[in-house]
Amino acid sequence: MSTVLNVEGLHKFYGNLEALKGISFQVEQGEIFALIGPNGAGKTTALRIIATLLSPSQGSVTFLGHDLKKEPEKFRKNISYLPEEAGAYRNLKGVDYLEFMARFYARSASEEKEFLARARDIAGLGDRLKEKVGTYSKGMVRKLLLARALMTKPALTILDEPTSGLDVINSLEVREIIKRFAREGISVLLSSHNMLEIEFLSDRVALIDKGRILDQGTSAELKDKYRAPNLEVVFRSALK
C-alpha cells in the first residue's frame, strides 16, 4: 500500500494556546485511520488543517506528494471533508445540493451524472431527494452529506464524527457505507468519541489527548499492548 497522507510534527497555535503539539501519522491507500480522544484533544483542529480550512503553525502535511502550504488546491481537488456539525443549503432540494457540489469536481457532464448516480445510491433517500433539505431529519441530512463526501470517490475522505447524532440504524448504515468505499480504495481519516465505532471501522487508530498523540496502531495491537479488552480501556491506560 502507498502512503496517501503524511503528517509530520504538526503544531497549531491559537494565540497562546497550543492546540496541536507536534503530531505525526500517515494514512495509507484504502485505509481507515481514526483519531480518537476526548473533547478538546485537537482532533477537529487536525482534520481542519488537512482539509485546508486552517493553516498549520509548524510541521508539514503532504498529500499524494503535494505540500499543504504550497498547493492547497491539489488537496481540495482530491479530498472531501465532512465536518461534525455540517449542514446543507436548506432552500435547495437534496438533488440540487448534490448537483451543486458535483459540478465543482466533475470534468464532464457524464462524470457529473456518474457522481449523482453514486450519491443517490449512497444517500438512499429515494424521492425525498426531490424535496428541500429544510424538510429533512438530522439522519437524512447526514446521509446526504455522506453521499456528497463520497460521490466523487476522493483519494482521501475526512469524516469528523460521521455518525454524530444518528440513531442506531442510521449509524450502522453509515458505517457500512464507509467500509464499502474503503474496500474500493478510498482512504478515510475519521475522528470519533465512540470507541466501539472506531474498533468496528478503523484499520489503525491514533490516541490523541491535549494536542499529543499518545500511541497509535491497529486496534488489536493496542489492546494487546495495554492488555485491554477494548479501546476504551486502552485509552484510559494510555492516559495514565
Place this chain on the structure above:
Amino acid sequence: MKKFLNLLTKEIRELMTLQLVISLVFTFVLFYFIGQLAKSEADRAAAPQKIAALDLDGSDISRGLLQNLRSLNYVIEPAAGADREAAVEGVRRSDKNFLLVIPPGFGEAVSRFETREVETYTFMRSFAMSAVRNSAVFRAVISALNRYLSDEFLKKRISEIPPENLKNPIKSKDFVIIKDRQAEGSAGDIAGFVFGQSIFVPIILMMIIIYSSQMVISAIAMEKQNKTLETLLTVPIRRSSIVTAKMLASGLVGLLSAVIYMLGFRFYMRGFTGDMTSGAEVSQVIKDLGLVLDARGYAILGVSLFFAILCALALAIILGVLAEDFRSAQSLVMPVVFLVLIPYFISFFSDIKALSLPVKIFILAIPFSHPFLAMQNILLENYQAVALGILYMVVVFIVLVGLAARIFSTDRVLTMKLRWGRKKVVL
C-alpha cells in the same frame, strides 16, 4: 468560469427565497395602494368644493361676494331652511361639508368700513387626511372674500389707480446665476425643480447599499448558521471566487429589491405630490442654466453609484465574517446603515461646503458620501470633485476587497467572531 457560475447561481437561489419575493411584492402593492388612495383624496380636494350658503343679509354686497366665490371655482348652493339652525341641520344630512352664513346687516356694516363676522361651519365626518384638507377650504374662502371687498373699496375710493398697484407697489424681476450662466427665474423654483428631479437618486442609492449589504452579510451568516461554510471552503474553487460570487449575487438581488421598492415608492410619492413635472417656463430656465444631466452626466453618476455599491459590498463581506448567525447579521448591518444615513441626511438638509473642516473631512472620508454629492457636483460642473470622489472609492474598494480576500484565505474566516476581540476556537 463554470464553477464560478455554479456558485453564483446557488447564491442567487439561496437569496431569492419565497419569503423575499412575497415581501417585495407585498411592499410594492402596499405602496401602490397607499399612493392611489392619497391621489384620489388629493383629486377630490382639488375638485371644486361645494359650499352651502345662507345669505341672511340679502344685500348687493353679500350677493356680490357669493358671485365672486362662484367665479373662483367654488360651487355655491343655497342652504335649505330660513334660519341658521335649519341650514345647519340641512347640511348635516347632505353630502356637503361646508356652510357659510352671512349675517343680517353685513352689507351695511361693510359699506361703513366696519368689520363684521361671517360664520363658517365645517362638518368633520372623519379625522382622515381629507378632513385636514377641508380645514383649508374656508381659509381660502375668507381670503378671497377679503381680497374682493378690499379691491371693491379701493376701486370706489381711488378709482384712477388699479387696486393691485396700491397693494403691491413693488414688483421684482428675478435672475439666477450659476457659474457663468444667467437666466431669468426664481431661485426657489429652480431649487425646487432640481430637488424634485434628483430626490430619487439619494433614496435609490441608500436603498441599494442597505439592501445589498444586508444580503451579503446574511449570505455569510446563513452559511455559518446552516454549517455549510466549512464544506464550501474545502471545495476546489478559489476563495476569491467565493467572495466575488457572494458579492455579485447580493449586489444583483439587492439591486432588484431596491428597484422594486423604488417603483412602489414612486407610486407612493406620486400619490402625495403628483407627477414632478414643472411648467415650460421653469424648464426653459433650467436648460438655460445648464442644469440638465446629459448622457455624460448620467454616466459619471452611474460610475460613482457603482463604486459606492462595490465599497458597501466589500465592507459587508468583512462584517459578514464576524456574524455567527442570521440574528447577529441583522445588527452587523447597522454600521453600513449609519455610514449611508449620515451623508444621506446631510445631502438633503445641508451644503457640505458650509460645514466646518473636521466635519467636512469626516463626511468625505465616508465613501458613500461621494455619490450623494456627485449629482450636485455634476450639475454645477465640478467634475474634479466627482473624479476625486470616484478615485477615493476605488482606493477604499481595493483595500476592503484585499482585506476580505485575506480574511477568506486564512483561518480568520472561521475563527473571527464579534466577541470583542476574543476568538472562539473549536479544538
